[in-house]
Amino acid sequence: MSMRTASVLYDVPGPRARTRNLILGVAGLLGIAGLFWYVISSFADAGQFEAALWSPFEYTGVQQRFVDGALDTLKAFGLAAVGSLVLGSLLAVGRLSDHFAVRVTSTVVVQFFRAMPLVIMVFALYRAAFGAQPMWALVIGLTLYNGAVQAEIIRSGINAVPRGQAEAAYALGLRKTQVMGIVLVPQAVRSMLPAIIGQLVVTLKDTSLGYIITYPELLWQMKLIASNSDGYPYIPVVLVGAPIYIAMCLALDGLARWIESRGRRGTTRRSTTAA
Amino acid sequence: MGLIFENGNFSAFVEGFLRTIELSALSALFALLLGFVLAAFRVSPVPVLRWFGTAWVTVFRNTPLLLLFFAVTFMLPPLDVHLDSFTAAVIALSAYTGSFVCEVLRAGINTVPLGQAEAARSLGMGFGQTLSLVVLPQAARSVISPMGSVFIALPRNSAIAGAFNVPELFSFQKVLSEEAYDIFAIFFWIALAYLAISFSINAVFSTLERRVAVAR
Incomplete structure (x- = not known):
């Protein structure tokens, strides 16, 4: 949005409004700069920029921990992503099934796992069965919760496919499974791809x-590094670790935007989900 | 299933339940305030404020909530700021949820067609009138359903506070499972509590949605 375009909230600024915006802009910039300066100076006052606190990052062992943590994060994510997409498609199709029992079961499963906090499920799985393999507790918990959410996204995608598509497919003599599998779900997934990502x-x-x-994913490794180094460098570790998380998320988000910008043939555009 | 009625577990359970609700309600309030401010920044005519809002929302939306809790818990003591764990949890939760609220509000304002404001202005309405009589009422309608999913997610997210010393439902689950009660029985009661919370919020928002629905 450039300065010259009107928004629904205000007109294209005239000369007086432009001066006012400039003044507000300078004031805002000073305020933001002040905020940054305050944060940085309070870090500096607490001695958080002293070389001793940052020296752990020079050890290859510590660098390796960051790499291992990021890889373990990505491993759990990869497994959970595949699992949740498969489960999500199955549940979405189940919720649209002609059979009452299948429909009710899928609806109950989806509603239950969507309402349950992930921490509670992951912890219960960890305590109940996966005390020795925490990764599977995490992956299964993530799969169940995100599978339920993906199911709702895919289902609304299927519902948004124009009715003529299914009718035409039936008229061509396709079976129920074929209509769902080769006509509706592919179109639904394509139109819902940004929400899915x-x-x-x-x-x-x-x-x-x-x-x-x-x-031992990234955050766990961060805690381990901070608590095992001299002077407990929690602030430096967060300042290094948080950008890694943000970069990974932004990369995925960029993928979603790229796919959206390629122009989808789906008729509906939905926004992404809330956390 | 009877474990809840033994050894004073019931009062701990009720206390955890109330703490979860208190935490969620307080965070919802602050998240709304923060979200409004950020949304105002993101749609303002001043570019600097817009960039700041965008940067803030990008950072907080893409940071795991657990990392925010971690940051609030471990970054403040070295700076000589000592908060109790409940306050820290409220800060982390509202900082996280606030940026989602901001995105919902901004998307809501963007759904109002430009012609509505232009028509209002050409009728001679001022900025305040355009905003309060034409733009915001229409934006509010389209905001309710996505706002609902943000606030249904909030009590679920608040469970993470249990890992950072706030005695709410998740820490009730932790304590009881350390006392070697049957994990499935504990899960049953916790699940019941969260289902109750989640369905009540859902009911509120679907009522609201039905009230303001546009008859088309």
Whole structure:
């Protein structure tokens, strides 16, 4: 949005409004700069920029921990992403089934797992069955929760496919499974791809729950590095680790935008999901 | 299933339940405030504020909530800021949820067609009138359903606070499973509590949605 375009909230600024905006802009810039300066100077006052606190990052062992953590995060994410998409498609089709029992079961499963906090599920799985393999507790928990959410996204995508598509497919003599599998679901997935990838970003962020069940993903490694180094450099570790998470999420988000910009043939555009 | 009625577990359960609700309600309030401010920044005519809003929302939307809790818990003590764990949890949750609220509000404002504001202005309405009589009422309608999913997610997200010393439902689950009660029985009660919370919020929002629905 450039300065010259009107928005629904205000007109194209005239000379007086432009001066006012400039003044507000300078004031805003000063305020933001002041905020940054305050944060940085309070870090500096607390001695958080002293070389001793940052020296752990020079050890290859510590660097390796960051790499291992990121890889373990991505491993859990990859497994959960595949699992949740498969489960999501099955549940979405199940919710649209002609059979009452299948429909009710899928609806109950979806509603239950959507309402359940992920921490509670992951922790219960960890305690109940996967005490020795925390990764599977995390992956299964993520799969169940995100599968339920993806199911709702895919289902609304299927519902948004024009009715003529299914009718035409039936008229050509395709079976129910064929109509669903080769006509409706592919179109639904294509039109919902940005929302699906948006939910995958949530999945990626939620792998950090591994921290609670001692799965050595990035956050857990960060805590380990900070608590094992001299002077407990929690602030430096967060300043290094948070950008890694943000970069991974932005990369996925960029993929979603790229796919959206390629122009989808779907008729509906939906926004991404809330966390 | 009877474990809840033994050894004073019930009062701990009720306390955890109330703490979850208190935490969610407070965070919802602050998230709304923060979201409004950020949304105002993101749609303002001043580019600097717009960039700041965008940068803020990008950072907080793409940071795991657990990392925010981690940051609030471990970054403040070295700076000589000592908060109790409940306040820290409220800060982390509202900072996280606020940026989602901002995105919902901004998307809502963007759904109002430009012609509506132009028509209002050509009728001679001022900025305040255009905003309060034409733009915001229409934006509010399209905001309710996505806002609902943000606020249904909030109590679920608040469970993470249990891992950072706030005695709510997740920490109730942790404590009881350490006392070697049957994990499935504990899960049953916790699940019941969260289902109750989630369905009540859902009911509120679907009522709201039905009230303001546009008859087309």
